Amino acid sequence: MSEEVRDKILRIALQNAQDHGKTQDKIVLGKILGTEPTLRTQVKEIMPIIIEIVNSVNNMSSDQIKRHIQDRFPDLLLEKPKKQEEREGLPPLEGAEQGKVVTRFPPEPNGYPHIGHAKAAIIDEEYAKMYGGKLILRFDDTNPEAERLEYYAAIKVGLDWLEVKYDRIKNTSDDIELLYKKCQQMLDRNFAYVCTCKQETISANRREMKPCKCSMAELEQNHERWDRMFSKFKQGDAIVRFRGDMSSENTVMRDPVMFRIIETKHPLLGDKYRVWPSYDFAVAIEDSIDGVTHAFRTKEYELRNELYYTILDLLEMRKPKVIEFSRLGFEGMPVSKRVLRPLIEEGKVSGYDDPRLPTLEALKRRGIRQDAIRKFVLSLGFTKADTLAPFETLESFNRKSVDADSIRLHMVKNPVTIRIGSLPSSTITMPNHPTKEMGKRTIELGEEFYVESEDVQKMKTGDFIRFMGLGNVKITNQSPAEGQFVGDERGTDIPKIHWVVQKDALKIKILIPSQLFIGEQFNPASLEEINVFTEHHFNELKEGKEIQFVRFGYCRKDSMLQAIYTHK
Numbered sequence: 272m273s274e275e276v277r278d279k280i281l282r283i284a285l286q287n288a289q290d291h292g293k294t295q296d297k298i299v300l301g302k303i304l305g306t307e308p309t310l311r312t313q314v315k316e317i318m319p320i321i322i323e324i325v326n327s328v329n330n331m332s333s334d335q336i337k338r339h340i341q342d343r344f345p346d347l348l349l350e351k352p353k354k355q356e357e358r359e360g361l362p363p364l365e366g367a368e369q370g371k372v373v374t375r376f377p378p379e380p381n382g383y384p385h386i387g388h389a390k391a392a393i394i395d396e397e398y399a400k401m402y403g404g405k406l407i408l409r410f411d412d413t414n415p416e417a418e419r420l421e422y423y424a425a426i427k428v429g430l431d432w433l434e435v436k437y438d439r440i441k442n443t444s445d446d447i448e449l450l451y452k453k454c455q456q457m458l459d460r461n462f463a464y465v466c467t468c469k470q471e472t473i474s475a476n477r478r479e480m481k482p483c484k485c486s487m488a489e490l491e492q493n494h495e496r497w498d499r500m501f502s503k504f505k506q507g508d509a510i511v512r513f514r515g516d517m518s519s520e521n522t523v524m525r526d527p528v529m530f531r532i533i534e535t536k537h538p539l540l541g542d543k544y545r546v547w548p549s550y551d552f553a554v555a556i557e558d559s560i561d562g563v564t565h566a567f568r569t570k571e572y573e574l575r576n577e578l579y580y581t582i583l584d585l586l587e588m589r590k591p592k593v594i595e596f597s598r599l600g601f602e603g604m605p606v607s608k609r610v611l612r613p614l615i616e617e618g619k620v621s622g623y624d625d626p627r628l629p630t631l632e633a634l635k636r637r638g639i640r641q642d643a644i645r646k647f648v649l650s651l652g653f654t655k656a657d658t659l660a661p662f663e664t665l666e667s668f669n670r671k672s673v674d675a676d677s678i679r680l681h682m683v684k685n686p687v688t689i690r691i692g693s694l695p696s697s698t699i700t701m702p703n704h705p706t707k708e709m710g711k712r713t714i715e716l717g718e719e720f721y722v723e724s725e726d727v728q729k730m731k732t733g734d735f736i737r738f739m740g741l742g743n744v745k746i747t748n749q750s751p752a753e754g755q756f757v758g759d760e761r762g763t764d765i766p767k768i769h770w771v772v773q774k775d776a777l778k779i780k781i782l783i784p785s786q787l788f789i790g791e792q793f794n795p796a797s798l799e800e801i802n803v804f805t806e807h808h809f810n811e812l813k814e815g816k817e818i819q820f821v822r823f824g825y826c827r828k829d830s831m832l833q834a835i836y837t838h839k
């Protein structure tokens with residue numbers, strides 16, 4: 272292996288170790304193949320070199336790493352490779368060629384996008400970016416019973432919010448005529464047949480691994496029945512079935528549905544068509560004709576891969592590589608419409624943007640940011656095991672993101688009045704952020720302040736308490752609470768409390784979401800509403816503004832007089 276390649280590997284390993292403390296051979300391999308596609312055929316040869324270099328780098332102290340970089344690759348000190356760092360969790364793609372990778376995000380427009388969609392879309396996009404390829408957004412819309420126009424729009428809005436950029440957008444329903452042609456070919460070659468059995472018979476035969484008599488029919492009869500699916504047959508009268516193997520261990524292969532009649536109007540095409548392809552048939556054909564090279568889908572589809580590849584083999588079509596990843600969800604936050612719809616209908620949750628839900632609308636409303644979602648998804652990497660992630664992990668990414676932009680305000684939950692004498696001035700100014708330049712606000716003082724009841728309970732006459740941003744107060748009476756302003760006397764090593772000037776206090780509501788389900792049970796206490804007093808300044812904030820209520824936590828302004836608790 273050339274010196275040049277060794278140098279490149281060393282450079283990547285040092286850079287990676289500098290950014291993350293340690294490096295890993297898998298990561299270095301992924302990065303070198305990403306930048307040097309010609310090495311893809313030499314993985315066996317370069318792997319030992321990578322392992323050797325990674326080991327030596329991992330044995331260096333951070334000072335040694337820094338010195339090596341200074342000596343050998345001083346340019347690294349100038350660039351901060353943010354994008355590469357973000358993709359850390361994703362392994363290299365098998366068979367990927369630089370510039371030639373095509374991925375697709377294929378949502379069915381049958382509901383509002385949620386965290387599971389976010390994961391898929393982000394992985395699809397990151398891989399396309401990693402290899403300088405393309406991402407297709409394809410609405411898999413061949414089941415008019417479930418699909419609605421508003422969901423196409425909601426999915427696009429969700430992707431825009433996530434800042435997922437796609438190179439092309441299309442609908443599977445655009446290709447329906449082509450899908451009919453492919454079906455025709457399957458019928459011509461006897462790879463498929465039209466079955467007119469009742470649903471119960473079909474299910475029983477599948478269980479008992481028995482073919483039905485339709486599968487024995489002549490080609491002519493199949494064609495005639497296929498034609499009738501477009502005219503005389505009604506929904507449920509006939510389906511096209513793929514001729515699989517009724518005795519297959521893989522139940523998916525037991526003559527699955529390829530086309531069925533659905534009389535419901537399609538959200539885009541109205542009643543122009545009534546014969547619709549199944550997901551299994553459409554996805555294989557579409558992926559192939561769209562030029563998809565790597566088709567990601569969640570692990571629950573794993574058994575369907577055999578069918579996917581078999582359909583393309585029989586039709587002699589190009590085969591993309593199907594790759595599974597685990598589905599992402601949060602504990603106690605279901606995404607299934609079967610579970611959520613009744614809750615919405617019964618008013619137990621307010622809608623698909625209820626802050627207890629993992630829909631993108633809800634997460635946004637709750638104050639979760641798109642960059643935190645992306646980092647979170649990538650941090651989970653590419654495990655196959657289904658992940659029920661703790662919401663706290665997403666929160667910790669989000670906290671890092673919102674902290675710098677959250678205005679600090681005082682807010683009192685359980686107010687007790689304290690009267691303070693000897694105030695030095697009628698107004699004070701307070702910085703909106705402790706470290707970042709976010710401006711200042713002026714607060715008009717009055718003698719009466721709201722403070723937390725639990726803070727008052729701890730006070731004793733003669734105590735010194737620091738009123739944050741104002742100064743120190745000597746407690747002169749416990750009940751009713753009274754004090755005297757004493758400036759900065761007595762230092763700062765005393766209890767610090769927050770406060771709100773009573774005459775200007777603004778009453779608002781804070782919604783505090785928690786886990787919607789505990790086990791299988793709906794948690795009736797999952798949304799707490801508290802009425803609180805905050806500073807008048809809240810009025811001036813735009814809807815959507817992030818706030819840190821001092822000593823309470825991060826919130827997002829939801830409406831005029833309402834905020835939603837994001838996290839601590």
Ligand SMILES: [Zn+2]
Nearest residue numbers: 466468483485
């Ligand atoms: Zn049949």
